[in-house]
Amino acid sequence: MPINSSFPYPLYLVISERDCAGRPLLWVAEEAIRGGVDIIQLREKEMSTSSFLKQARALKTLTDKFNIPLVINDAVDIAVAVEAWGIHVGQQDSAPLEIAEKFGDRLRIGWSLEDINQLESPQMKAVDHLGLSPIYATATKKDTITEWGIEGIRNIRQNTDKPLIAIGRM
Template sequence: MNKQSRFPYKLYLVLSEADCKGRHFLKVAEESIIGGVDLIQLREKNDDLETFIRKALQLKEITDNYEIPLIINDNLEIAKKVNATGIHVGTHDIPPVAIRELWCNAAYVGYSIEHLEQLDTEETAVSDYLGISPVFKTPTKTDTITEWGLDGIRTIRKLTDKPLVAIGNLDVHNIKSVIDAGADCIAVVSAICGAPNPQKAAYQLKNELLK
């Protein structure tokens, strides 16, 4: 099985209510799916458990309706409770090995790496895809260590056959170069959530990726 059949997605939306600039996050989500988003991750770092669950259940109704995978960021309890497709975690979150032990039904476990040394760990080995974050520095995520750049993606591509999901200040003008460098999928926040027309923004991004 090649990496694309394991993770056959091109455009990945990382969504939070705050990033939607006053518009309803569910409306942004649905418009983005219609425009071409292949899967959505719900990332609500500041919500209490009840609020996060409520949002996840509401979003899952939409993603299920369009047969789009829903990924939950860094909360195994919620991911399991809403029967999400998977979970995405970082270096300082619950480790992928523990997730596999506690949630054997997870279709996708994503893992963001900060150092090349992480490519040789058991956490990476049991993950379904790797988050390469950020490719370019971005104001939406300030707690990262490495700005990978295109050269970083090229290096990682040589060292692993895991599907690579690139994120970090990506837009319609630079995503093709990121794919050409070795990424399999592009993840965005502001390029869709902050756009005047999320559906059109998603369509333009997807169209660029399919060229």
């Protein structure tokens, strides 16, 4: 079962080194926090595990300083190692039920929704919040299945009470 169904984080930042336009990731993250970001997800797709772990530890130190939750994308082992607030996984990653079985008392679980029919999946029992990406197509995430749009968000909202995270060219 989900740890907590409340999600008091209206401004959610997904960050990667590549997307920081040459600026240091920790600097960008701190500026975002000072600008009002409530929660940060570290998403590194092109980094070695050891580099990702090192970066996650440094970002966790920063987020702890500001009392901001840290979510790790895809890498459950790194999320556990840095004592992250949560993990976000996609349809091709570790299954939410498996994560909850091992770490449900330690990690909140976010899950990327690619198709509205996935709301009927048994995995939903272990999911704390849903990522909807993209709302509109974006060059930063090219492997998406559904461009949700505003009507898509409305439809999902009518079919689940899980917190929704809207991502991508809003």
